[in-house]
Amino acid sequence: MSIRTKVFKNMYQDSVSLMQISARISALPDIEQASVAMGTETNLAQLRDANLDDGVKAGPNDLVIAVRGGDAACDAALALAEEALTAKPQESGGDGIRPPPLVSLEMAAEQENASNLALISVPGDYAAAEATKALHLGMSVMLFSDNVSLEHERAIKTLARDKNLLVMGPDCGTAIINGMPLGFANVVRRGAIGVVAASGTGLQEVTSRIDQLGAGISQALGTGGHDLHEEIGGISMLYGLDALAQDPDTKVIVLISKPPAPAVAEKILARARAAGKPVVVNFLGARAGDMNVPGITPAHTLADAAGFAVALLSGAALPESVAVVGAPDAARLDEYSRTLPSIRRFVRGVFAGGTFCYESQLLLRERGFPASSNTPVASNMKLEDIWHSFGHTLVDMGDDDFTRGRPHPMIDPTLRNQRVLAELNDAQTAVVLFDLVLGYGASMDPATELLALIEQARLQAAGRDLPVLISHVCGTQADPQVRSRQVDILREARVLVAGCNAQAALWACHVAQAQAQK
Structure with missing residues (x-):
């Protein structure tokens, strides 16, 4: 097996696009492993760990293709990856949709002055700085990037709270804003149930299940997996909860997370009780006694959370919990x-x-x-x-x-x-x-x-x-x-x-x- 690499100087693409290209070339015959990533220190270390490093030299603004496999297969993989990376965006065909400009956040905000949300997917070492720029420009942030320290996460979320803005993330992979799926989201119908989740696949399960049950989603907000840690204090979940409580299109709210820090859970449940709307809470693995809060509907599973929300929306009796139903099959x-x-x-x-x-x-x-x-x-x-x-x-x-x-x-x-x-x-x-x-x-x-x-x-x-x-x-x-x-x-x-x-x-x-x- 050979290892081949190619470096593109000063070329950036977001991580989802790079993962998709990696998947395409990994599927080629006689390719054992492949990766397309930015040349950050972390990514270069991961290439070494994966035995995909042939001594490649790259900087954080460079893009690296690395493949391992047969000689001919490596050549084909590098060519396919280069073609995908350098292909020109397709013309909009008159639909009014333009490819994103390759400019700074400041220039993009000036060019699209009605924009109020920035989706950021850059290496973690630079993510906090870009999120801070977006907040200072008056934009809420979906921070797809991971590997952001708790110190930086708290700093950007505190800034967002001071500016009455929302930060979803770091490591927020899924959201649905005004019917627009972002990241790894599913196509669900619009409706009156709002969701705030510290879990991407948890958010996908609940929103998809609500759709399957015939209801729809007003907003689905991710917080990132660390938001409910004691160091962060649930800043994003509390903001999202308040926003949905004030949203006239949202009639029922669902909160999803692994068990928060006790002090954070107490604060969130108190705020949920005061929301003035039905709130379903699924803190996976939380003790049943911790969820006995008046005005809150606790759900034992993700599916229960979806089912309870749909029932509360329609005024129907709560369905029997999935967790106590014997296998119907x-x-x-x-x-x-x-x-x-x-x-x-x-x-x-x-x-x-x-x-x-x-x-x-x-x-x-x-x-x-x-x-x-x-x-x-x-x-x-x-x-x-x-x-x-x-x-x-x-x-x-x-x-x-x-x-x-x-x-x-x-x-x-x-x-x-x-x-x-x-x-x-x-x-x-x-x-x-x-x-x-x-x-x-x-x-x-x-x-x-x-x-x-x-x-x-x-x-x-x-x-x-x-x-x-x-x-x-x-x-x-x-x-x-x-x-x-x-x-x-x-x-x-x-x-x-x-x-x-x-x-x-x-x-x-x-x-x-x-x-x-x-």
Whole structure:
């Protein structure tokens, strides 16, 4: 295998575009690994860690292509990446949409003086400075960039609060503003439910589920995963909550997060109680007693949060919690698992969505199945070797451990699919539990890509029964991938497709319990 690199001096493209190009060239035949990234110190270190460094010299304003594979394949990959990077934007065709100007924030604000939101996706070392510039120009900020220190995050959010502006992020991957999906968002109908979330895939699950239930979204605001830490104090969630409380188009509010710092949770719940509108709160893993606040509707799961919000909007009774409903597809679960040998005992979860991994761990643990993970919840075990499962194991393939030098699995599911195949081939696996996350920026046909590996596993099994496959597809009919199409492809491959992430986890528990009793 050869390693080839190419550097483009003083060329910038946002991280989502670079991940998409990385995914395209990674899929070429005879390419083992590929990365397209800015030449920051952090990214260069990640290239070295991924064995993609041939001594390349680049600065933070330079763009680096690095590939490993066969000689001819490397040449083809470099050529394809260069073509994608240097292609001229397509003409608007008279639709009034112009490509963004390659200028400073100040010049862009002057040219588009009605703009009041800046989406920033630059290397983390420079993100806080760009966000500060945007705030001084009177613009709220969606900060897609990660690797921003808590000190810098607090500084920019404090400045935003002083200027009565909103900062979504750092590491905010999803938002829907006035019906416009940003980042990894899904296509959902407009409506009267507003959402503020410290989790990107949590936001996607709740907004998509609300759409599936026939309601719609007024605004969906991300905060970044650190906003509810004690050091930050929930500045963005509190701002978003207040904004939705004052928004006449928002009738019900949903708040989503992992458990906040106690002092931050108390402040947010007090503000939610005073919102003057129904507020559903899903703090995943929070103690039930902490959520007993008058005027607040606590939700145990992401799906519950969506269902409760829709019920409150229509004035209907709250639906039964997903977390206490027995597997409605128990007959098929039993049919698929009846012939499993007793050695197949363990649940193996492979997730693109970090919050889906987190929620599934909680639900399995509640039912007596503690699991190892690279991102364990409280009282679960840290996986000693992230590349190999042990016992019940649930892995977040979108965590930094797996994405250094690689695109996120929602963009390029190759590494995730390989892990699914490994779990299918493990003689101790009873259930392979996985998610498919649809929407803008995500892989255009994730089910078909996975189907080929499932068929490969069936051929290798030579007549032996495979583990039970259970999936959850996060998305909507209006998404580019079309949710029903992805579901149909999975079902044709004998994958059980749950209605939500929590239900999928409960189905996995059902199989594990049956195997434990053999």
